[in-house]
Amino acid sequence: ALARDLLPPASMDALAGGALLAVRRARGADLPRWMRLGWPALAALFLLVVWSDPGPADSTWEWPRWMLVQVLPLVPLMAIVSACSSGLGGVLGRLAELPPLLFLxxxxxxxxxxxxxxxxxxxKAQPWIPLNVS
Structure with a gap:
């Protein structure tokens, strides 16, 4: 599980999504309509899966569940990246340019x-910390 989550191939789905977004943008195309309009439903489905599923009781479902949790948020994230890369206006744009957020x-x-x-x-310092940090 550690290798699956921490090695560089674990991020290839997000990197590929960003690359596809860059290729579309370079060709002058925007996000497909289904992505622009469907991302809130996919984000809600992702949150529902993550919050309602305690995890696989059977280890055969561990990988399919991991794939679902990793791939499902890509469309909403790509829609957000696309919107931000085009520039944000209004209240959201002013909020994004607050000095603490720019510093972060x-x-x-x-x-x-x-x-x-x-x-x-x-x-490692847990014995000296009054809160459980593990």
């Missing part, structure tokens, strides 16, 4: 890279 955007990749190390230290 600048440091987010570093936070992504270093958070496992900090989490490992927090788990």
């Amino acid at each position: 955007g600048r440091i987010s990749y570093g936070v992504y890279l270093y958070h496992p190390i900090l989490l490992a230290y927090a788990v």
Whole structure:
């Protein structure tokens, strides 16, 4: 399970989705209509699957469930990336340009890279921390 979640091929679906979006944009095409209109339903379905399913009781369903949870949010995420790459206007655009959010955007990749190390230290320091961090 760790290899499935942490090795670079685990992100190939999202990378491929971004590449397809870039190719469409380079050819002057926007997202297909079904993606623009259907992403809220797919996002709701994803949330329903994640919140209602306690996980597979049988290990034969672990991989299919993982595929569903990993692939289902790609269309909503691609729709959001497409909208953001075109530029956001109005309230949402002003919200996205708040200084704290811009700062978070600048440091987010570093936070992504270093958070496992900090989490490992927090788990090792568990005896001295009054809260359960594991």
